[in-house]
Amino acid sequence: MRIRRSALTVAALASVVGLTATGCFGQVGSSAAGDGSTVVFANTGGALAEVFAANAYVELEAEGVTVAEESPNNEAKLTAMVQAGAPTWDVFYSAPYIAQGRCGTLFEEIDFDRVDTEGLDPDQMSPCGVPVLNSSFLLVYNTETYGDNPPTSWADFFDPAAYPGARGIMNYAKDAGMEAALLADGVPGDQLYPLDYDRAFATLDGIRDSVRFFDTGAQQTQALESGEVDMMLAWPGRAYDAKAAGAPIDVVWNQPLKYFDVLTIVKGAPHQEQAYQLINSLIGQQNQEAIANRMPYGPSNSTAAPSSDPGIAEFVDGPQSAGSTVVRDDAWWAENLDEATRRWTDWVNR
Structure with a gap:
């Protein structure tokens, strides 16, 4: 399915000058954590999270969604919060075999009607995982x-x-x-x-x-x-x-x-609508090309050009x-x- 995204305005960019990825837990943007316009993303941190912050999070901020991050994305912590029925994470950066092996228990099944799948490899898509990069x-x-x-x-x-x-x-x-x-x-x-x-x-x-x-x-x-x-x-x-x-x-x-790595939605995630918005931004051409131009990874989205560096x-x-x-x-x-x-x-x- 092809999903249209709103254009990023100069004013929106100005509102998020100075975005940085967090090393542990913190907000990227201005909305309050736990707010309906916030989505919590558990990822690996480091340089990859910096690319996400400078691109995908900026796009979401223009759409009124703030990304809060937690890293590292610890599976034991994820398991504990899901089993307790009180997850605070929404999107979890994962290996594909984890997404497959824990599908339906730690992760929600993906509604691919809500995902922009143009350019994605169908062989890399699984019931609970959306591919985000190749390596x-x-x-x-x-x-x-x-x-x-x-x-x-x-x-x-x-x-x-x-x-x-x-x-x-x-x-x-x-x-x-x-x-x-x-x-x-x-x-x-x-x-x-x-x-x-x-x-x-x-x-x-x-x-x-x-x-x-x-x-x-x-x-x-x-x-x-x-x-x-x-x-x-x-x-x-x-x-x-x-x-x-x-x-x-x-x-x-x-x-x-x-x-390759995938994006998942945590079972019982409190902000699932925003989770889909985040996933679509992360796999979008802008963010995918930003990853490829900063780090030695191949885009998961074939509409994104690989690095010329x-x-x-x-x-x-x-x-x-x-x-x-x-x-x-x-x-x-x-x-x-x-x-x-x-x-x-x-x-x-x-």
Whole structure:
């Protein structure tokens, strides 16, 4: 469905000069929290929230809706407030497998007649989730370490004899360590699921002595900048930040692992009309292009142009991957997240 939005006036822009994204909880705009014209958005904070504040929130302010933010978007807190029957959040920024696995319990089913779906990929839309950006888990490496013999595949990442050096991996099952291991061991990208845990961990065992585990994106950036690791299974935003700060890193565009994020409406959200207004603004062309021009993410809305900045484009999947992109199976992850997390944690701690 195509939904028309009101034009943003100069006067409306003037009324929100100085908007900033909050690091914890706070209003962006002028209406009182809890007011019928306020919508509460639980998101990841940081630079992405700054883009939202400078674009989507400005648009909503012109329509009389103020956005209040809370970050980080903690699922445990969400679960507690929904189970208590008193949610204070309206829109929750989520992974698609969480939206699928908790649909109807933590999240409302989306009425897509109220969503501007023009330009969205139907394969990324789910009963409780609306896609908001595209990204990929990437193999990045230190160019000074490997010189004229850089790694070219996940197999090289898992071959410390041929490519010595420290490896970095996020310490979460969901962050593609098992998928990368299976690709390295020769599993075709379109046959990864269901994940073969034993085969994945056997491959991961091969780098156990050289792996560094990280818990936050900031740790990724620091490790790449300092040279603590020579290769990393990285988030593109953090790798981009490191290179922008001078880290000598490049990307291997061979089987990047594609993922995307979604917007959800909290079960029992008190401001559902405003929640739909926020979602439509976040997926609209203006906000989508603002994300792409500030950060290394691809728009979820195909009407939005990708960034022309070569520094950003270097970390965004495109022709350079030559059709090798592997797409994560979010339906599998929705059904198996708890077991996969248990198996990953057991391997890390043994």
